[in-house]
Amino acid sequence: MADSLTSASNGSPDDQSRRDFLLYASTAVGVTGTGLALWPFIHSMNPSADTLAMSSTEVDLTPIAEGQAITVTWRGKPVFIRHRTAAEIDAASQVTLTDLRDPESDETRVKKPQWLILVGICTHLGCIPLGQKPSDPRGEYGGWYCPCHGSVYDTSGRIRQGPAPANLAVPNYTFLSDTSVRIG
Amino acid sequence: MSSHKFENKVIQWLDDRLPIFSVLQHDAIDYPTPRNLNYWWNFGSLAGIMLVIMLLSGIFLAMAYTPNVNLAFGSVERIMRDVNYGWLLRYLHMNGATWFFVVVYIHIFRGLYYGSYKAPREVLWWLGLIIYLVMMGTAFMGYCLPWGQLSFWGTTVITNLFSAVPLVGDAVTTWLWGGFSVDNPTLNRFFALHYLLPFVLFALVFLHLVALHTTKSNNPLGIDVKGPQDTLPFHPYYTIKDLFGLGILLMFYLGFVFYNPNYFAEPTNYIPANPLVTPPHIVPEWYFLPFYAILRSVPDKLGGVIAMFGAIVIFFFLPWIDSSKVRSATFRPIYKQIFWIFVIDCLVLGYIGSQPPEGIMVPLGRVFSVAYFAFFPLLWVIGKLERPKPLPQSIAAPVLKGSHASHSDKPKEKA
Ligand code: HEM
Numbered sequence A: 001m002a003d004s005l006t007s008a009s010n011g012s013p014d015d016q017s018r019r020d021f022l023l024y025a026s027t028a029v030g031v032t033g034t035g036l037a038l039w040p041f042i043h044s045m046n047p048s049a050d051t052l053a054m055s056s057t058e059v060d061l062t063p064i065a066e067g068q069a070i071t072v073t074w075r076g077k078p079v080f081i082r083h084r085t086a087a088e089i090d091a092a093s094q095v096t097l098t099d100l101r102d103p104e105s106d107e108t109r110v111k112k113p114q115w116l117i118l119v120g121i122c123t124h125l126g127c128i129p130l131g132q133k134p135s136d137p138r139g140e141y142g143g144w145y146c147p148c149h150g151s152v153y154d155t156s157g158r159i160r161q162g163p164a165p166a167n168l169a170v171p172n173y174t175f176l177s178d179t180s181v182r183i184g
Numbered sequence B: 001m002s003s004h005k006f007e008n009k010v011i012q013w014l015d016d017r018l019p020i021f022s023v024l025q026h027d028a029i030d031y032p033t034p035r036n037l038n039y040w041w042n043f044g045s046l047a048g049i050m051l052v053i054m055l056l057s058g059i060f061l062a063m064a065y066t067p068n069v070n071l072a073f074g075s076v077e078r079i080m081r082d083v084n085y086g087w088l089l090r091y092l093h094m095n096g097a098t099w100f101f102v103v104v105y106i107h108i109f110r111g112l113y114y115g116s117y118k119a120p121r122e123v124l125w126w127l128g129l130i131i132y133l134v135m136m137g138t139a140f141m142g143y144c145l146p147w148g149q150l151s152f153w154g155t156t157v158i159t160n161l162f163s164a165v166p167l168v169g170d171a172v173t174t175w176l177w178g179g180f181s182v183d184n185p186t187l188n189r190f191f192a193l194h195y196l197l198p199f200v201l202f203a204l205v206f207l208h209l210v211a212l213h214t215t216k217s218n219n220p221l222g223i224d225v226k227g228p229q230d231t232l233p234f235h236p237y238y239t240i241k242d243l244f245g246l247g248i249l250l251m252f253y254l255g256f257v258f259y260n261p262n263y264f265a266e267p268t269n270y271i272p273a274n275p276l277v278t279p280p281h282i283v284p285e286w287y288f289l290p291f292y293a294i295l296r297s298v299p300d301k302l303g304g305v306i307a308m309f310g311a312i313v314i315f316f317f318l319p320w321i322d323s324s325k326v327r328s329a330t331f332r333p334i335y336k337q338i339f340w341i342f343v344i345d346c347l348v349l350g351y352i353g354s355q356p357p358e359g360i361m362v363p364l365g366r367v368f369s370v371a372y373f374a375f376f377p378l379l380w381v382i383g384k385l386e387r388p389k390p391l392p393q394s395i396a397a398p399v400l401k402g403s404h405a406s407h408s409d410k411p412k413e414k415a
């Protein structure tokens, strides 16, 4: 059937190119349409509206003594709040930036030097670094040590050793007063 | 195509309309198989049987399991304590994954030793590698389901591998999770996929078999079948040999199920998942350890991920990396040695992957990872330099050596 159609119209090269055009055009429409139809399926796997709904966490800082740290949750993630000692602040600000894998000065990572606030997720593969409890190992630079593959962070949460590519992230936060902070 | 005629009228009637019986007759009974296959050729059919055991135990487990972060751990404990024979189903499934991997690893190394990946079996080899990849994905998602500490942190670490991809990495990980960390949406989709993938595996195994029956089995001599004197019908010669092997496998597998069911399990996974505390020492299941060791040996995130995936992907190119025309290591004195060195290297990497990444383990991991990758260029060089031993004339020739009088098509003795 298709044979007789083509042979009947073989005479004119015009016909042939019209046929090619129709074939390519309908293939293109078909492929695009299928691609668009796939999107809802793929997008259904992205975070849903309720997951996305912004949430924020308010934290009272009064119980955290100097040298201590607490962990709070924000959007299902741990957030580290460390009340740094003067020695820790000094250590963090005296580092030469060129020694760092992900160069950032300590001042740009804090709003008030004594309060270091970080997302407590190792930027390598997502483990939670140790160093919040006094009994935890804190690694060579006195910050945090990730037990999973040995990343070491300093007292500004910057990556110093191990496989992690970046510093511990700083979340958005605002100080509501001297002793309370809102994260998010 | 249904050339075979059946005596039973009903069977013949059905076969004329749907040729299941003649296909069985052709591919499972008369199927001409090299007469010299040794026990290393058992592991393909054993892998198929393990897949069926995983499907069965899994489907019945799924009837009592709940994929919700608040209920999953408890539902698995309920399976263990309250569901009739739930402990058996779960221990069969847990240990089944282990023995499935044992069997598949032996099956893969068999192919490496006897050069089964070489022409004309490249596509057969690829299908096998794809099966292996899908199997790893299935096992990884299954391990997430009981929602213990290692379920959670194993899932976190492995899904984070994708965040190493430049530019789109973070978007991809968020998409995989359905949120900003491993959470309920992740568990839900992993359960759906863990149920689906074994059936995909089943289809892939079918294609693997179609490819096998097109190119026919390789054999320990690695030479082509020259004629009927080189083969035996699959049934009863190999059905019985495979059944014998199954008996041995079941002794090991069920031995662990009944006498030491948690031998391959980590106690930490009997602690419910806690997203705020990473366990001090996280290890993947044993069958992932060599790759985990390679991942940790590279002091760079993206580099580690590339090395880890590369360690598997490189096997797809094996048919072209190996420059030797001779298949079987039996006739390749140098290849035989580097083959065994490679096997030992993989085992040592597995051990390194099980240890904390401290002290001597870090340099050791690097040395053995380099050795792993060195195997492939060596394979190319050796193929060029090595002088293979003379190949036999045919499969039957060494078997019938000296007794040329009994040159018949009927099998007399077995290699
Ligand atoms: C390729 C085949 C399969 C492999 C390698 C595999 C692997 C695994 C693994 C490693 C676990 C974790 C066991 C534990 O630590 O408790 C698991 C759990 C589970 N699997 Fe599978 N599985 C397979 C097929 C299936 C199938 C076909 C189903 C259902 C249709 C299924 C349903 C389940 C369920 C409900 C669990 C959670 C209960 C439990 O943890 O024991 N699996 N699977």
Ligand code: FES
Pocket (backbone or CB within 6 Å): A122, A123, A124, A125, A126, A127, A146, A147, A148, A149, A150, A151, A162, A163, A164
């Ligand atoms: S997750 Fe922290 S070092 Fe790998």
